[in-house]
Amino acid sequence: MLVFWKKGYEAASIPDLLEAMDLSRSSLYETFGDKQTLYIEAINWYKKWKQAKRDILVNATSAKSGIRQYFEIQIDSALDGESPKGCLITNAAVGMDSPDEQLNALIRERFDELEKSFYELLRKGQETGEIMPEKDIKTLSYLLSNLNHSINIVAKVQGDRSKMQQMIDMVMEML
Secondary structure (H helix, E strand, O other): OHHHHHHHHHHOOHHHHHHHHOOOHHHHHHHHOOHHHHHHHHHHHHHHHOHHHHHHHHHOOOHHHHHHHHHHHHHHHHHOOOOOOOOHHHHHHHOOOOOOHHHHHHHHHHHHHHHHHHHHHHHHHHHHOOOOOOOOHHHHHHHHHHHHHHHHHHHHHOOOHHHHHHHHHHHHHHO
């Protein structure tokens, strides 16, 4: 997973993957079949690993505090010096040149799931009166989802935490 995350699908060579997994070429092919299947497995594992962050939105008792908490963790994660910068899913989307429909569908599904999680939390916020009823929560959920991915991309180029935090503060005011 880390090799794909650091290098992307195309740049991750079979020798890179074999070294990272400490496998022989035959073991790699016997276990996964091919590089693309291994990539899909890595993305699926990454999704499970990052589910706790997504659960913040699902389990939040307050729309605004849930969204703020999500983005605080998102910024920390995107700037984490221990992991590759950005996000494996966002990186996969940026390099989404694959003709493989299964891979493209997997990436689209993850984008859609995040947008839906934001939408459901915003809807709950409207029900409780925390979010004004005239707010277009469909568009806001799309905005929040895109903000998530833009943080991942910007973190790779310029990791200015204060600018990212200011951006989140501005978005929170919009809610």
